[in-house]
Amino acid sequence: MYNPANPLIIQSDFSVLAEVHHPEFETVRVDLAVFADLEKSPEHIHTYRITPLSLWNAACAGRKPEAIITFLEQNAKFPLPDNIRREIGHYMARYGLVKLLAQAPDISAAGLGFDLPTDEYLFLYSHDSPTITAIDRQKDIRKHLAGRLNENTLLVPAGKRGIIKQALIRIGYPVEDLAGYIEGEPLAIHLRETTAAGQSFGLRPYQNEAVNIFHANGLATGGSGVLVLPCGAGKTVIGLGVMAQVQTNTLILTTSTTAVRQWIRELLDKTSLTPDEVGEYSADRKDVRPITVTTYQMITYRPEKDGPFPHFQLFNSRPWGFIIYDEVHTLPAPVFQVTAELQARRRLGLTATLIREDGRETDVFTLIGPKKVDIPWRELERDGWIAPTVCSELRVPMSLDLRLECAQSGDKIAYRLEAENPAKLAVVKDLIANHQGESILVIGQYIKQLEILAAELNAPLITGKTASAKRDELYEDFRQGRIPLLVVSKVANFAIDLPDASVAIQVSGAFGSRQEEAQRLGRILRPKADGRGAYFYTVVSKDSREQEFSHHRQLFLTEQGYQYIIRDV
Structure with a gap:
């Protein structure tokens, strides 16, 4: 039971304080993350929050309130407040009551x-x-x-x-x-043992387990939910594994045309599906086939601001039995409306993080399904499935003129000025020089800043204005090593398969977005052919709003066990 030498302080406001330097911290952190969310992560004490949603996800995963209360009691410095014991039981009993x-x-x-x-x-x-x-x-x-x-x-x-x-x-x-699901139109889908490219293929143990947990032998207890795994862990392959279980017409929604084509490549490379059975529904093509892959942007396009969504008809264009929502944390609000009407179809959400900056996590829980799998990133790193990564935050001073300009500007403008700090260029150049021979991504938020960097670094630039065909060409050149350095905007945050990228240099971001931080780290997590590790650098202006936002951005990755090396330059 409680002991002043234990690592946790549990407070009546549902916050949990965890002592970072305690010898049991790493073990306790993993169990705590199952039913609580990390809110703050300063050097010595991390603050977690127990919420109804975090408890409902734990209940869905089979955790019992008695086990959670016992865990807290065994690791608490002081007696557990009575309301915590009572409310954990109360909230967890709500899941399954109706x-x-x-x-x-x-x-x-x-x-x-x-x-x-x-x-x-x-x-x-x-x-x-x-x-x-x-x-x-x-x-x-x-x-x-x-x-x-x-x-x-x-x-x-x-x-x-x-x-x-x-x-x-x-x-x-x-x-x-x-209530179960309609089966949709049957479609024979089998996973290959040897890919079309001639490589041996099979699901990894954790991928196979994720497929089985989601499918649940076809019972009504399975068939809807979210699988949370880090980038590089093969979420697409898990999606293919579920498709091979359900054997039905499938609609796949993802984040970009580039991601659409990556899905199609994986489908044709690793399953028995033929090109005639797989369709791309994009601005370039409108092929509706037994397996159809499209983008959220395509689905939510409408010619007039308050007009109808003409591509919503895709949801009813075939007897889909299964819908995959890739990067489900980016699901646009209008698609929630359609998804509410699609509850009779099996639904799979794939993501590296369930964090939504708009606070609609409960809608994902309700309409896509509860969290069925959440594999700790460090666990996959330990087993060699994702690359070991060193995270660093480099703090760059601002000139006196820039500091004065920021002081006289509104918060939003000041943040942008800090993010575009010209002094960052020299730091980026030094980092690139230190990683000669590696595949490097420079990632940022602001196009003007990225254009300057691309020109100074003599590197190709990919933004939202870059044509899909040109993007695909540049990504392929990067994969093949013909281009060692790419400068990319936020279009590269999601679903881009760049397996050999080993260095990411982040020069600006979307304020305090934890989601974006996790996705950007994910660009370099795929295991490298030679077994080397990866490096993730965040370059921020010192003593600025950007530095404050950067701390908040790091929360999710801190929860996963990553530590940032802080260095002034």
Whole structure:
């Protein structure tokens, strides 16, 4: 039980303070991250926060409140506050208290005034009748219901499946959706043992485990959820593995046309699918086939600001049985609207981090599914599946003139001026000189800054304005070693496969985005053919807003066990 020599302080406001230099910190950190989120990470004490969503994800992963309370008690310096013990049990008991079923036992439609076509309705059930009564009394929920069947069951129109789940989680009832799925149009898909390129292929143990956890032998307990793994861990391959299990027409949504073509290359290289079965739906092509890959940007395009989304029809263009949301943390708000209507299809979210800067993590939990797998990055590094990485923050002084200009500017303008600090150029040049012979990415937020860097470094530049064909050409030249250095904007944050990139130099970013920090590190995490490690540098202006934002950006990676070497230059 509690002991002043233990590493944790658990407070009644649901914060948990972890002593970084404690000999048990690394072990405790991994278990703590299962049910709490890291909020602050200064040098000596890290602050975690226990939230309803973090507890619901833990409950879905099979964690029991008794086990979490025991863990906290065993590692606490001081006695556990009574409200913490009580509320952990309370919140975790909420997951599964309300279930959505395709059939409910001993249901009679007597008194409804109509026959009950079972394919048009679902059953919202709880063994606790007061819970059902409380839900039925909520006006915003009751308007979506078709009636109450008995003291334990409410009737839900099948088309309201997603809306009901969203409404219920807002009042603290995360629904366990066991209503099952339509199978979609069958499609034979098999994984190759030898790729089309002639290389031996098979799922790694953790990839196979992730596939099996998601699929759950085809039961209603599987088939929807999010798998969280670091970039370089083969999330695309896991998606292929699930497709081989479900054997159905599949729609894949991802972040860019480049990512679309990477998915298509992987599908044709590692599965039995033929080119006639795989379609690209992009600005260049509109091929709708049994496997169709498109972008979030394509789906959410509309000619007029308040007009319809013309490409939403893609969701109904074939009898999809499975939808993959790649980089699900970037899912645009309009797609949530469509996804609420797609709850009868199996849904897989793939991501390196569930952090959303817009705070819509509960919508991902509700509409895509709960977190089913979350593999610690350092665990995969230890086993050699991703490259060991050294992270450094280099602090560059600002000139007196720049400091004065920033002091006289608004926060947003001042941040940009700090990010574009001209003194960063010399630091970037020194880093590149120190890594001669390696594949280097220089990544930034501001196009003017990147144009100057590209010109000074005599390196190609990729931005959002670079044509897809030109991007693909430059990425391929980089992969093949014909280009040792690329300057890239935020378009390279997601789903870009550059296996030999071993150095990333970040010169500016989107304020305090933890998500972006994780994705950018991910550009260099794929294991290298010669076994060497990777280097991630963040160049910031010293004593600035940018430096403060940089600390917040690092939170997620700190939670994963990465430490930043801080150095003034």
